[in-house]
Amino acid sequence: MQESGKESCKDPARKKASDPFRSSGLIQRGRGIHETKGMQPEGAKVRRMFAEVAPRYDLLNHTLSGGIDALWRKRTVAKALEGGAGLEGSAAVRVLDVCSGTGDLAFSFARAGCLVFGGDFCVEMLERGEEKRSSRQHGERVRFFAADAQRLPFARDSFDLATVAFGIRNVQDPVQGLRDMARVVRPGGKVLVLEFAKPRTPVLGPLYLWYFRRILPKIGSLLSPGSRGSKAYDYLPESVMQFPEREAFVSLMEEAGLESCQYKLLSFGIACLYWGLVPKGSG
Ligand SMILES: C[S@@+](CC[C@H](N)C(=O)[O-])C[C@H]1O[C@@H](n2cnc3c(N)ncnc32)[C@H](O)[C@@H]1O
Numbered sequence: 605m606q607e608s609g610k611e612s613c614k615d616p617a618r619k620k621a622s623d624p625f626r627s628s629g630l631i632q633r634g635r636g637i638h639e640t641k642g643m644q645p646e647g648a649k650v651r652r653m654f655a656e657v658a659p660r661y662d663l664l665n666h667t668l669s670g671g672i673d674a675l676w677r678k679r680t681v682a683k684a685l686e687g688g689a690g691l692e693g694s695a696a697v698r699v700l701d702v703c704s705g706t707g708d709l710a711f712s713f714a715r716a717g718c719l720v721f722g723g724d725f726c727v728e729m730l731e732r733g734e735e736k737r738s739s740r741q742h743g744e745r746v747r748f749f750a751a752d753a754q755r756l757p758f759a760r761d762s763f764d765l766a767t768v769a770f771g772i773r774n775v776q777d778p779v780q781g782l783r784d785m786a787r788v789v790r791p792g793g794k795v796l797v798l799e800f801a802k803p804r805t806p807v808l809g810p811l812y813l814w815y816f817r818r819i820l821p822k823i824g825s826l827l828s829p830g831s832r833g834s835k836a837y838d839y840l841p842e843s844v845m846q847f848p849e850r851e852a853f854v855s856l857m858e859e860a861g862l863e864s865c866q867y868k869l870l871s872f873g874i875a876c877l878y879w880g881l882v883p884k885g886s887g
Contacts, residue, residue: 637727637730637731637734637748637749637750647725647752647775647776650774651725651726653835653836653839654705654726654728654729654836655726655727655728655729656828656836657828657836658706658726658728658729658731658732659728659732660827660828661705661706661729661732662706662708662732663827664824664827664828664837665708667823667827668820668823668824668837672871672874673708674708675870675871676769676798676870676871676875676877677708677709677712677769677798678712679868679870679877680709680712680767680769680796680798680877681709681712681713681716683796683868683877683879684699684713684765684767684794684796684879685697685716685718696717696718696719697713697717697718697719697764697765698718698719698721698762698763698764698765699713699718699719699720699721699763699764699765699766699767700720700721700723700756700758700762700763700765700766700767700785700788700789701713701720701721701722701723701766701767701768701769702723702724702753702756702766702767702768702771702781702785703723703724703753703768703769703770703771703772703774703775704722704723704724704729704730704733704748704771705724705726705729705730705732705733705770705771706729706730706732706733706736707722707730707732707733707736707737707746707748708769709722709767709769709798710722710733710746710748711733711736711737711740711741711743711746713767714740714741714742714743714745714746715740715741715742717742717745718745718765719745720745720746720747721746721747721748721749721763722746722747722748722749723748723749723750723751723753723756724748724750724751724771725750725751725752725753726750727750730748730749730750733746733748734748753768753771753772753775753781753784753785754775754776754777754780754781754784755784756784756785756787756788758788759788760787760788761788761789761790761791762788762789763788763789763790763793764789764790764793764794765789765793765794765795765796766785766786766788766789766793766794766795766796767795767796767797767798768781768785768796768797768798769797769798769799770798770799770800772797772799773799773800773843773844773847774843778856779856779859779860780860782795782797782856782857782860782862783860783861785860786860786861786862786882789882790882791882791883791884791885792881792882792884793881793882794879794880794881794882795857795862795879795880795881795882796877796878796879797853797857797877797878797879798875798876798877798878799847799849799853799875799876799878800844800847800874800875800876801844801849801850801869801873801874801875801876802844802845802849802873803872803873803874804873805872805873808872809872809873812872812874816841816844817841817845820837820840820841821837821838821840821841823837824836824837824838824840825837825838849876850867850869850876853867853876853878854866854867854878854880857878857880858880861882861883862880862881862882862883863880863881863882863883864880864881865878865879865880866878866879866880867879
């Protein structure tokens with residue numbers, strides 16, 4: 605990935621900045637995954653839950669969403685890169701994808717020509733991502749690292765964009781997670797969040813919520829046997845029901861220091877894409 609970054613970066617300062625790992629303090633782990641020293645114990649329950657579902661995560665994800673999650677990721681990449689992501693010339697866009705899991709969003713950005721750093725605090729999820737790398741177009745442009753989204757091991761101005769898909773809801777302090785994403789993105793860069801929402805349209809809204817709360821956990825536990833695996837699919841609707849959405853989530857983004865925050869509902873409000881800018885005066 606470094607190679608393609610070098611080829612596409614003409615500005616020497618940017619060339620150096622295109623490898624945020626240099627200043628990150630990350631250490632190499634097995635299978636190409638980099639890890640921060642001393643991962644914090646908080647969040648251990650969530651981490652264990654994802655470790656248990658990791659082997660079947662992709663299958664469950666695509667089955668339970670009917671494959672529509674691929675379309676949402678495409679929309680996220682398009683919004684992120686709109687207007688060339690604010691970059692001039694041929695510089696490669698540096699993307700940080702936190703709560704990256706098995707890397708589907710990270711691989712979508714790589715396919716679009718970006719240099720991507722996919723981080724997650726669950727190594728088992730990242731290992732699945734590593735396994736997928738060789739079968740993905742431009743998979744070599746993705747680097748995975750293990751770290752907590754609330755304490756990212758990167759310097760300011762390390763990335764042009766930061767994204768999180770279906771992850772911010774799981775972070776213990778979502779505002780701190782957003783704040784740290786904003787810290788490592790250059791002034792003027794974007795932070796994007798893809799998250800589930802609760803559809804409010806008549807008929808479809810109640811029908812979907814019934815599926816989401818009653819049927820989805822049952823399918824989840826059938827496809828993911830094991831106590832924590834099945835708990836994960838009870839946890840999914842519970843966490844979505846409790847999590848702030850639409851304007852309430854936009855307020856959290858603003859609290860984290862982002863500006864011009866907006867959102868767009870996807871698929872009749874089943875999901876929502878949020879985005880905001882890192883203020884130009886910061887950094
Ligand atoms: C539902 S998965 C989403 C994975 C991926 N982004 C996707 O769209 O398929 C949520 C991920 O967030 C990770 N996660 C939750 N809290 C985290 C935290 N505080 N720091 C880093 N990763 C976290 C979990 O380990 C899990 O892999």
